[in-house]
Amino acid sequence: MPAPSTKRPIIGITVRIDPDKDTYHLRTTYPRAILHAGGIPLLIPLLTEPGYLDTIAQLLDGVLLSGNPGDVDPFRYGQAPHVALGAVHPERDETDLQLLRIADARRLPIFAICYGMQMLNVHRGGTLFQDLPSQVENVMQHQQRGSFRRLAHGIQIEQNSLLANLAGGVTARVNSHHHQAIDELGRDLRAVAWAADGVIEAVVGTQPNHFVLGVQWHPEINADHDPFSQALFKHFVAEAARHRQGLPLE
Ligand code: MN
Numbered sequence: 436m437p438a439p440s441t442k443r444p445i446i447g448i449t450v451r452i453d454p455d456k457d458t459y460h461l462r463t464t465y466p467r468a469i470l471h472a473g474g475i476p477l478l479i480p481l482l483t484e485p486g487y488l489d490t491i492a493q494l495l496d497g498v499l500l501s502g503n504p505g506d507v508d509p510f511r512y513g514q515a516p517h518v519a520l521g522a523v524h525p526e527r528d529e530t531d532l533q534l535l536r537i538a539d540a541r542r543l544p545i546f547a548i549c550y551g552m553q554m555l556n557v558h559r560g561g562t563l564f565q566d567l568p569s570q571v572e573n574v575m576q577h578q579q580r581g582s583f584r585r586l587a588h589g590i591q592i593e594q595n596s597l598l599a600n601l602a603g604g605v606t607a608r609v610n611s612h613h614h615q616a617i618d619e620l621g622r623d624l625r626a627v628a629w630a631a632d633g634v635i636e637a638v639v640g641t642q643p644n645h646f647v648l649g650v651q652w653h654p655e656i657n658a659d660h661d662p663f664s665q666a667l668f669k670h671f672v673a674e675a676a677r678h679r680q681g682l683p684l685e
Contacts, residue, residue, distance in 0.1 A: 442676065442679070443473060443474060443475050443676070444496035444497055444675035445475045445477055445495055445497075445679075446469045446477065446495070446496065446497045446498070446499050446675055447477050447494075447497070447498050447499065448477065448499045448501055449479050449527065449551075450478050450479065450501070451501065451503050451505075452481055452526055452527055454524065459480055464655040464656055464658065464659075465499065465501050466478065467658070467659070468654070468658035468659075468664070468665075468668045469499065472668035472671070472672040473669065473672045474496075474668075474672040474675060476499075477494065479491060479530070481524075481526035481527055481530040483526060488530065488537065489537065492534065492537045492538075492541075495543060496544070496678050497544040497545070497546065497672070497675030498538045499546045499547075499548070499551075500531050500546070500550075500551025500554060501550075502549035502612065502653055503527055503551070504522065505522040506521040506522065506523055506550070507528060507553050507554055507557055507615070508525065508528050512557050512561070519565065519568075519569055520565050528554065532554065532557075532558055535555060535558040536558070543675075543678060544645075544647075544671060544674040544675045545645075545648070545649075546667070546671040547649040548649075548650055549652065549653055552637075553616070553651075555638070556617045556621045556649070559622045560621045561617060561618070561620050561621030561622075562617075562619045563615050563616065563618055564615055564617075564618045566614055566615065567615065567616055568614065571616075571634070574632050574634065575588060575630060575631065576588075577611045577613050577614065577616070578611070578612065578613065578614045579611050579612065583610065583612065583653075583656065584610065584657060585610060586610055587608075587609070587611040588608065588609065588611055588630055588631070589607070589608050589609075590606065590609055590628045590652075591606060591628065591629050591631070592607065592627060592637070593626075593628065596627045596639070597639065597670070598627050598648075601663065601666040601667055601670055602666075603662070603663070603666075607628075607663055609636065609651075610652050610657070611630075612653055616634045617651075623642050624638045625639055625640075628650075634651070636652065637649060637650045646674040648667070650667070654667045654668065655668075
């Protein structure tokens, strides 16, 4: 591999926490996907003490919010915990929220995956379904079983959108590892892809000069071979490179 040039954008990736083992962790697929798309991945520990994330974020050209086995604390969007709410990791919630505030203020490109997209929506004042099977009628299976790489359901993508361009069409198949989903959309966000049951599967930001993309599935899982997954990471890293150079959005 060629030596990284300073033109390659630095992408901060939030990690996960295992409270029982007091350990941070993250699948290798996230940093690999960023590296292979031309970025320099930097894993960010979940330290929420004042000043830490502000300082780290000065190094960053883009923010990638990873998925998380836990759920966003419903307190963050004004709801009591539903009986089917999963594990809540306050350090992760707080880290993502602080990074999102910084990214919004600096117009840092944001790519938010699964839980990350849900947190993006909550950060912008939106709400979540805390448990799709018990809260949404006729919902399909979004917590797939068996191989976690399998493409479990289809999505319909808005015509003439960036996402349709990256997918090479208005339909695609995606994996699905979530029991929560966006309910009310937050401000300055627009849904651009849906499952057949109406569940929102992707959002984009609507503010000029700020690249924001959220997907409810896990493109990093198949980014080693799948062209659509690779296109998502490549586009995000390209936007981060433009931000690094002070250029406007394409
Ligand atoms: Mn899904």
